[in-house]
Amino acid sequence: MENLFIFLTIFTLAMFVGFEIITKVPPTLHTPLMSGSNAISGITLIGAVVAAGAGENILTIILGVLSIIVATINVVGGFLVTNRMLAMFRKKD
C-alpha cells in the first residue's frame, strides 16, 4: 500500500511538471509538441519489454513482442517526424 502512495505522489508531481513545461510552449510549435509527446508515449516500450520478458505464457510473449515492435516504431518514427518539423522552424541564414 505504501508503494501506491509513492506512485500517486509521483503521478501528481509529474502532472504539475507537465503543466508547467507545456504552458510555456508557444502555440506556433504546438504541432511539433504534439508529435513529440506522441513519440514520448512510445515509452510503453518499457512495459512491452517487461511483459515480453516475464514469460508467463505463450500469449503474453506474443503480445509482448508485438508491443515491442509497435512501440519502437512509435518512438523512432515519432522523433523523426518531430525532428523534420522542427527543422522547418529553424532560422534560415
Next chain:
Amino acid sequence: MTLQFTIATALSGLIGSVTLTGSFIAYGKLEGFIKDPPRLPGQQAFNILLLLVAIGLGVWLVIDPTAVLAYWGIVLVAAILGVSLVIGIGGADMPVVIALLNSYSGLAACATGFVLNNTVLVITGSLVGASGLILSAIMCRAMNRSLTNVLFGVWVAEDTGPSADEVYGGKVKSSSPEELAMLLDGVGRVVIVPGFGMAVAQAQHAVRELTNLLEARGTEVEFAIHPVAGRMPGHMNVLLAEADIPYEKLKEMDEINPTFEQTDVAIVIGANDVVNPEARTNPSSPIAGMPILDVLHARSVIVVKRSLSPGFAGIPNPLFAADNTVMLFADAKKGMLDLISALKESA
C-alpha cells in the same frame, strides 16, 4: 494481487483500447477514407452505456482478479467505444480530438506504470497526459466550447440565424485576379489569413511566392493564425514553415487583431468560421462568443474560396457580403497562382 494492480490493469486496458481504435478512426477521417456519418440520435446514450459497461467489467475485475474474461471484456467494449466516440466528431473538432487521444495514450502508459510498479512509465505517461489535456483545453477555449460539448458534438440549435440568401442576396462581389492585382498595387500592409482551404489545396508554396512578390514591391506582409485554423493544433504554422515563411511573420490572434485597423488588405485564404463576424455580433449564433480574427477592420478584404458553401459551423458568413470584401472564387492554390501572374503582368 493488490488493489493497485487490479484497478490500474482495468484502467490501462480501458484507456489503451479506446486510444487505439479511436486513433485509427481519427487517421481514417483525416485521410478522408472515413466520411462524417450523420450523427445518430442515440449516439451519446450509446457511448455512455458502453462506458458504464466497461466500468462495470472493471469493478468485476477488481472484486475477482482471476476473472481474465472481465479484462478481455473491457478491452473489447473500450475498442467499440473508441470507434463510436471518434466517428461522430465533426471535421473542425478533429484538432481537439487528436490532442485528447494523444493525452489518453499518455494516461494509458501511466496506468501501465502502476501495474508494473515502474516509475519511468508513470512519469513520462503523466507528462504526455498533461500536455495533451492542456492542448485540448487551449483549443476548446479558442472555439468557445467546452470539452464535453466537443466530445458529444452538441451545437446550439440554429434556427434563429439568417439564411444564406438573406445574408448574401446580391451583395457578394466577385472579382478577377487582374482587379485584385490593382487593389494590391502600392499598398503598405497586407495580412494573410490562412485556413483549412489552404491546407487542402497545398497552397502554402504559392502563398510564399505571393508574399515574396508583395514584399519585393515594398508591402509589409504578416500572417494571422487562428488557434483552431486547420485540422491539428498549430497546423497552419507547420505548413507555412514548410514553405520557408519566417517564423516571426506568423502572428497569433491576440497579437494581430489590433493591427487590422492599420491594414490595407486582408487576404483570407480558405478560412471561414474563424473570420465570421457573427461570432461577435449575433448572440444567438451557434458560434457566438468564439474569438475571431477581425479582418473586417482592414480597409479591404479579399476572400479566396471555392464557393459560398458554409464552414463547419454550417452558417452563412456576413463577411463575404460586406462592403469592403471582394471574393475570388477559386481553389486556394489556383487563386494564388492566378493572382501572382496578374501581379507580375501589372508590374
